[in-house]
Amino acid sequence: MTTATEARNNIIARQQQTLGHSNEELTSLVEKDRVHRDVYLDPEIFDLEMERIWGQAWVFVGHDSQVKKPGDFITTTIGKEPVVMVRDKKGEVNVVYNRCGHKGAKVVGKPCGNAQMFRCPYHGWTFQLDGTLNATPHKCGYEDTAFDPADPQFSMQKVARVENYRGFVFANLSEQGDDFETFMGAALETIDNMADRSPQGEVEVVGACLPYFHDCNWKMFFENLNDAQHPMVCHGSVGVATKKTVRELPEGTPVPKEVEIISPFGSSYELFDDMGVTVMENGHSFMGGKHSIHSSYSEIPGYMEAMIESHGQEKTERVLGSNRHNTAIYPSFTIKDAVQIIRVVRPVSVDKTLIQTWHFRLKGAPEQMLHRTITYSRLINSPASMVGPDDWDCYARMQESLRSNSAEWVDMRRYIGREESADGLTRAKGTSDLSMRNQYKAWTNYMTQTSEQEA
Numbered sequence: 001m002t003t004a005t006e007a008r009n010n011i012i013a014r015q016q017q018t019l020g021h022s023n024e025e026l027t028s029l030v031e032k033d034r035v036h037r038d039v040y041l042d043p044e045i046f047d048l049e050m051e052r053i054w055g056q057a058w059v060f061v062g063h064d065s066q067v068k069k070p071g072d073f074i075t076t077t078i079g080k081e082p083v084v085m086v087r088d089k090k091g092e093v094n095v096v097y098n099r100c101g102h103k104g105a106k107v108v109g110k111p112c113g114n115a116q117m118f119r120c121p122y123h124g125w126t127f128q129l130d131g132t133l134n135a136t137p138h139k140c141g142y143e144d145t146a147f148d149p150a151d152p153q154f155s156m157q158k159v160a161r162v163e164n165y166r167g168f169v170f171a172n173l174s175e176q177g178d179d180f181e182t183f184m185g186a187a188l189e190t191i192d193n194m195a196d197r198s199p200q201g202e203v204e205v206v207g208a209c210l211p212y213f214h215d216c217n218w219k220m221f222f223e224n225l226n227d228a229q230h231p232m233v234c235h236g237s238v239g240v241a242t243k244k245t246v247r248e249l250p251e252g253t254p255v256p257k258e259v260e261i262i263s264p265f266g267s268s269y270e271l272f273d274d275m276g277v278t279v280m281e282n283g284h285s286f287m288g289g290k291h292s293i294h295s296s297y298s299e300i301p302g303y304m305e306a307m308i309e310s311h312g313q314e315k316t317e318r319v320l321g322s323n324r325h326n327t328a329i330y331p332s333f334t335i336k337d338a339v340q341i342i343r344v345v346r347p348v349s350v351d352k353t354l355i356q357t358w359h360f361r362l363k364g365a366p367e368q369m370l371h372r373t374i375t376y377s378r379l380i381n382s383p384a385s386m387v388g389p390d391d392w393d394c395y396a397r398m399q400e401s402l403r404s405n406s407a408e409w410v411d412m413r414r415y416i417g418r419e420e421s422a423d424g425l426t427r428a429k430g431t432s433d434l435s436m437r438n439q440y441k442a443w444t445n446y447m448t449q450t451s452e453q454e455a
Contacts, residue, residue, distance in 0.1 A: 021048060023448040030440045033413035037402045039443070040217040040410075046350035053331050053446040054079030057282070058163070058170045058183045060333040060344055061085050063358070064093050065167060065204035071114040071129060077346055078171060083159065084108050084118075085169060088129035095162050095171045096131035101154035118156065131156035166195045167203065178282075186425060187284045190327035194337035196319045199310035199364035203340060206370060210357040212383050216395035218331070218347040219439070221355060224391055225328040226285050226435040228272035229414065231265050234390045239266010241386075257298070261376050264293035265387055272430035275325065279426050283330025283442030285435035292325035294338035302366045310364065328435070330442055340373045343381065351399050357381045412436045 021044060029036040029045075039045060059078045062085045066074050073086035075098055082098035084107075100107050100120040107120045107127065117134055118127040126134040133155045136142065148154075161172040163180040168191055170180060181188065195203055214221055224230070232239070242263040246255060264271075275292055279285040288295075307316040328334045333344045340362060346354040357377055361370045380387045402410070415432035428434040 021045065026447045027444060030444050031409075032437070033416050034409045034411050035440055037408050037410060039440075040219065040399065040402055041350065043350045046217070046347070048447060049443075050079040050347065052449065053443065054347070055081075055173045056177055056446055056449070057331055058161075058172045058178075058180055059331070060329070060342075061095055061162075061169045061171050063167050063203075063205045063360075064164055064169055066112070067093060069114065071116060072112075073108065073115060073129075074112045075108050075110065078159070078173060079347060081173065082106055083171070084156070086115075086129050092130070093162070093164055093169055094130050095159045095169070096156045097159065099156060100125055101133060101156065102136075107156060127156045131158055166191055183282055184329065185280045185282070185284065187280060187286070187327055187329050189322075190286065190324050190335050190337050193319060193322050193324070194335060194340060194360070196311070196315070197307075197337065197340070197365075198362035199306040201310075202363045203360040204363060206359050206361045206374075209344075210359075210377060210382060212355045212357070212381065212388065212392075213348075214353045214355055214392055214395055215351060216353060216392075216399040217350055218345050218353040219443075220395045220398060221345060221353055221391075222328060222331065222334075222439065223436045224395070225326045225334050226277050226287050227433075228275070228277070228287065228430040229269075230391075230394070231272065232268060234394055235265040235387055237266075238262055238386050238390075242266065255298075257372065257375060258379060260297055261372075261379050262386060264296075265380075267293070269431055275430040276427055277430050277432055277435050279435055279438035280424070281442075283439045284328060285438060286327040287325040287430055288323050290321070290323065292323040292338065294325065294336075295323045297338075297372070300366055300368045300372070303369060306364060306366070330439060339376045340369070341377055341381070355381075412440070 026048075029039055061076060061078065061083065062074050064087070066072070067085060067087040070087055070089045070091065073084050075082065075084050077083065083095055084098045085093065085095050087093050098106050098108050100122065102120065102123055102125050105120055105122040107118050109121070115129070117129060119125070124137045128134050133149050136149065159171045159173050160175040161180075163170045165180070165188070172180075177183070195201055242259050243266070245259055249255070272287075275288045277285060277287050278289065304316070307320070311319065323338055325338075326334050326336060331345065333342055335342045340360040342358050342360075344356040344358065346356060348354055359370070359373050359377055379385050382388055383392075412433040415428050415434065416437070419426050419428045419432070419434055421427075426434065426438070
């Protein structure tokens with residue numbers, strides 16, 4: 001009887017033999033201050049990443065507020081693996097492979113919904129909400145065939161590991177490797193901060209995601225999350241436009257909330273250097289801490305009072321005094337605690353990536369907090385926004401021109417050797433390439449690890 005994890009290990013072992021990329025070759029693609037263009041262009045390397053990174057890391061799946069009632073489900077992917085996140089009749093949140101144990105058809109086709117059980121559209125096999133095989137039509141055909149309905153291979157198998165942390169659901173397709181809290185490290189503090197910004201200590205997803213297809217390798221988006229060299233160039237026109245808007249406002253007119261949100265994207269190198277960048281093990285990073293581009297937002301009436309009433313003065317000041325910018329949790333998502341937004345990375349192919357933006361309500365907070373969250377996203381993350389398309393254009397330009405034979409390497413040496421380490425964290429000036437170098441340290445570790453079968 002072969003489990004899903006054993007099957008994955010078999011695949012990894014075969015790929016070691018057939019794809020032609022030895023560990024030595026993979027290691028040679030990453031140097032201390034640069035990476036080879038093949039990490040963005042080679043389809044075989046992309047396939048290896050799906051197995052060795054996305055198949056071994058803790059990957060964000062969804063938030064449990066998306067499956068509030070028994071039978072509620074969402075469908076998504078972990079790397080290339082289609083999965084279903086569903087709340088069963090006991091109230092537990094499960095993550096199961098979206099594959100029928102009979103002929104392998106995708107069982108659930110809708111992006112979300114509610115079901116009493118799952119039914120394969122091909123031959124009608126049905127499955128309980130935890131993935132267990134329920135029934136096979138015309139079962140007399142299986143008499144005397146040694147068919148065992150209790151055999152897990154015939155179920156919609158559960159992924160190896162699932163962790164629900166304050167509503168944020170992560171899954172790991174492998175039984176091997178770090179436990180969830182070890183993997184996350186200090187990145188968990190950002191999730192805590194986002195939840196604690198609610199007077200009730202809880203957040204919930206609001207509405208559908210904002211999808212944005214990017215014509216680039218998934219790592220380009222992830223590198224950009226804490227790349228503070230680009231805003232004053234890539235988003236320079238935004239800064240010019242917002243400053244002009246403020247100058248032309250009639251005297252005494254309040255600064256629009258939209259200007260508060262957009263104007264920091266045209267800030268100086270000095271502002272971003274002062275924010276600083278911090279990296280952790282496993283490729284995670286964040287900018288800011290004590291202050292960030294979100295620090296100067298105006299207060300929303302009633303919010304501070306609600307926080308103090310629920311949490312007390314000391315905790316409120318501690319929670320709202322933390323201002324991280326883009327906590328990047330490698331490899332699958334980034335979280336903005338100060339504006340209650342996450343962006344989820346869904347790799348499609350070596351040069352195509354889906355980015356999904358989700359918006360959260362702070363339970364017990366004034367509704368204007370949610371309005372600001374959605375306004376931020378429409379201004380920054382939307383395909384029709386004033387910021388997001390700038391990044392998309394640069395990614396597409398890189399994906400195209402990296403094929404040029406004029407050079408083979410991508411440079412990442414800015415502020416190298418000028419980092420400071422303490423308490424398990426490493427920090428540098430905000431415009432350092434430290435976060436990118438840290439990601440490729442994790443990339444190398446994942447891509448060259450030995451599978452359980454080979455050990």
